[in-house]
Amino acid sequence: MNSMNREELLRLIKKKESEYEPINKLIVKFKNEIEEIIKKNSWNAEFFLGGSVAKGTDLLDSDLDFFILFHEDFNPKEVIEVLKTQYKDAVENYSEHPYITLLIDNREIDIVPAFYIEEGEKIKTSVDRTPLHVKFIKYHLSELQKDEARILKYFFKKIGVYGAESSVRGFSGYAAELLIYKFGDFDKVLGFFKNQSPPIIIDIPGISDKNYSKFQEPLVLIDPVDLNRNVTANVSIENLWTLIAASKLFSWENSEKFFNPKQRTYKVPENAIALVINCKKCKEDVVVSNLRRVAQSIINNAKIYGFKIEYFSTLFLTNSGMIVFLPESNSLGSTYLHKGPKIDRGNLEDFANKWINNLDYGPPLIIGDTIYVIAKRKFINFNDYLKREIEKLKLAGDFDRTSIKIIGPEEIEKLIKNGIIDRPLTFLL
Numbered sequence: 001m002n003s004m005n006r007e008e009l010l011r012l013i014k015k016k017e018s019e020y021e022p023i024n025k026l027i028v029k030f031k032n033e034i035e036e037i038i039k040k041n042s043w044n045a046e047f048f049l050g051g052s053v054a055k056g057t058d059l060l061d062s063d064l065d066f067f068i069l070f071h072e073d074f075n076p077k078e079v080i081e082v083l084k085t086q087y088k089d090a091v092e093n094y095s096e097h098p099y100i101t102l103l104i105d106n107r108e109i110d111i112v113p114a115f116y117i118e119e120g121e122k123i124k125t126s127v128d129r130t131p132l133h134v135k136f137i138k139y140h141l142s143e144l145q146k147d148e149a150r151i152l153k154y155f156f157k158k159i160g161v162y163g164a165e166s167s168v169r170g171f172s173g174y175a176a177e178l179l180i181y182k183f184g185d186f187d188k189v190l191g192f193f194k195n196q197s198p199p200i201i202i203d204i205p206g207i208s209d210k211n212y213s214k215f216q217e218p219l220v221l222i223d224p225v226d227l228n229r230n231v232t233a234n235v236s237i238e239n240l241w242t243l244i245a246a247s248k249l250f251s252w253e254n255s256e257k258f259f260n261p262k263q264r265t266y267k268v269p270e271n272a273i274a275l276v277i278n279c280k281k282c283k284e285d286v287v288v289s290n291l292r293r294v295a296q297s298i299i300n301n302a303k304i305y306g307f308k309i310e311y312f313s314t315l316f317l318t319n320s321g322m323i324v325f326l327p328e329s330n331s332l333g334s335t336y337l338h339k340g341p342k343i344d345r346g347n348l349e350d351f352a353n354k355w356i357n358n359l360d361y362g363p364p365l366i367i368g369d370t371i372y373v374i375a376k377r378k379f380i381n382f383n384d385y386l387k388r389e390i391e392k393l394k395l396a397g398d399f400d401r402t403s404i405k406i407i408g409p410e411e412i413e414k415l416i417k418n419g420i421i422d423r424p425l426t427f428l429l
Helices: 006-013 017-040 051-055 076-086 126-140 143-159 173-183 186-193 209-214 237-249 284-304 348-355 382-392 409-415
Strands: 045-050 064-070 091-094 098-104 107-115 200-202 219-223 226-230 273-278 309-316 320-327 335-342 365-367 370-376 405-407
Touching (some): 006 143, 017 064, 017 076, 017 107, 045 051, 045 126, 051 064, 051 126, 051 173, 064 126, 076 098, 076 107, 126 173, 126 226, 143 186, 143 237, 173 186, 186 237, 273 382, 273 409, 284 309, 284 382, 320 382, 320 409, 335 348, 348 370, 382 405
Antiparallel strands (some): 045 064, 091 098, 098 107, 219 226, 273 320, 273 405, 309 320, 335 370
């Protein structure tokens, strides 16, 4: 089958009525428990159900988000300690302030302390807006449009651009819902993006264009409950172009390769080299975003020593993370031309004096208007360079420094079966 229609797709991605029964029981259970905690600790606060389940735009694997909304100042750390006493299996996470996460029946449940705010009131933390988002979407989207939001979210997932977290830098669920609010349905959202080039400004109804000048990101979609916020500020230029490409190529006739792409096994390139690092707190968003920062540092330093990295990817492996590098060449010549100052701008004498004891291959030479010397490379093999870099890597506390290994293609292939590309565009196949 190469195509599916809306009804077939919704049957795949939307919960049946019977599937809400255990979820509703969980919600009631946590509501009662949290309200009891609020009462016991004399907090001036209330329970609030957030997330896509509350908005009616949830997918099969959507998490549950519970909020404790405080009507007065509170100490987030103290609140978390109380919650951890009640929920002993909870893991503490951190955004602007701490929250806890539990795993029940393979479903993540977040319990988040936040401030209660009214519409138009100044927020104190970013999560304070969330209840307003829930109310906005519940009020403004029809039931049919909520299904369209589900389709758009699933589409974003399948093309690899879903998730505002730093490891993805894509579209949040709220951004998808606002796009449906603006354009009406899934097809019209794609119809808009297929003819666009960044920078793109999406005019939400009722918001004056005078608010747009302060935003410089590739895609601007202003939050209707906070006019000073761009909902798509974190969307990377690569993810935006991915959406544009997917929008150009999608049709319901070829929808199968978007919504149910074929799985294939890919080879690891012979010149691939990887770092594998065990993690202590193995949360994918934290691991991937940290390793991306590490990889960029390694690549920037590699340029100094003559190594050009054509591509890198960061992969999460349950208990570890992997950075895969594709150097243009794993081995370089023993010497290189070291560039000095331009003849009419630099101090030639200082340059010559600096190199006077390191001229094994001849005196300085002039090429064009610039002076050079032939110098010996510090690292000939990329592998040797990586060994040196490992010693001085700045790693987050979530990683076990002593576990770092450098591995080649054969070992990489044992760890990953679907190739080294971290976000493959399978819809192009």
